[in-house]
Amino acid sequence: MWLWFYKLASPPYAYAIAARWRPWLLWSALILMVISAYGGLVLAPPDYQQKDAFRIMYVHVPSATLSLSVYVIMAVAAGIGLIWRIKLAHAVAAACAPIGAWFTVLALATGSIWGRPMWGTWWEWDPRLTSELIQLFLYLGYMALRSSFDDTQRADRAGAILAIVGVVNVPIVKYSVVWWNSLHQGPSISKLGAPSIASPMLWPLLLMMLAFMLYFAAVLCDRVRAEILRRERNASWLASVAAGT
Template sequence: MHYLPFHHRYQHLASPKYFYIWSGRLLPWLASITAILMIVGLYWGLVVAPADYQQGDSYRIIFIHVPSAWMSLFIYVVMASAGAIALIWRVKVAEVIGSASAPLGASFTLLALITGSLWGKPMWGTWWVWDARLTSELILLFLYLGYMALQSAIEDPRQAARAAAILALVGVVDLPIIHYSVEWWNTLHQGPTVTKFDAPSIHWSMLIPLLIMATAFTTYYITLLLLRTRSELLERERNNGWVKQVLSSS
């Protein structure tokens, strides 16, 4: 029996046709899970969780701010990883995943900056400071915008994907700066509370809804990513036979 090499089998499973088929089967489940997690997480965080003994109810913005900040980093890792796969193995789906992730990552980054500003006003007395964490997060937003601008500036989709992938890989250097900025420099931004190695310095009554919201944001991103990727694949592959075959059978 003839066996394909591993990377050939991987490319086969990640082909536009098979990606479109299996992602369509996942979408209803992901959408349902996202809705349930969002409802539970928001109700627990905004209603059930107790008020903070120092910040009162104003701290509740963390249930949006912190997951948004986490997603801004996570999506960039996905985008850069997809770019590396596209550059090495020329996988078309990886190219599309990178381009589909960029607007979502930019949205989460902008949401993190806005909610952080709203949280910072009562805490620091100002909407914005050129803090190491805030500045490096702002740079991440510019990286997302630069990625999208570079893609739109090049007419050929595959050439645009390769150029944007290189930019994404170069920009990865900003991620450890964002993560460790509160430890490397003296900043106004509070230090890590959930990802500490010894124990999280946040009560479980606040930690559990925070983790639920982080999971909800993740499944929300994956749901939108699959939808955007499927749509772009149909546009790119509209002249291929599998598109007509799949659409006619649906």
């Protein structure tokens, strides 16, 4: 196990692994997305309060979940890179940021579109919404900070510190609906014991979350490979990449 981790930290090996896994991750993500979209849009009955508008949940909740978990992955990768000085970990962190930022945009946009008919407003300066907007700024700030350095190593280190400090916002977003009197509804899946959501409505959501995670992993494979190539200069193994193997 440790040996495998050790091997994985070597850029050529990680590059090859990412290339090999990517199609499997992408295709399973796409198949699961189609199944869960069918379950969410067709099979699930309309909500007794929200009618058919609740179906927005099937894209809103997975993207919001990913906007937080991608950030945690990014911060952990950045921390590993900072402590053990593993170049690949920094490459993973840098690769996470744009994907996470897009998930955050998607969560904010779909939430806003849902809020219009349900709350009667596109936007409200509510704890959950505001903290999620800060989450977007953290991603953008991380990317802006990175791009302000010409030297990759310095960009890695400065970015890692921002990523780690910014992780405090993740529990704030997650528990904002519990801690404060938020307009946003409380959690319905992760309640301890029985989730307060009927199973014909629940399974498409859980499946869609899995599909989004697989999709994230597939996109991450491409982004990490691009990051590895950007960092590796004059390495002999690049010749085999250029040859198309």
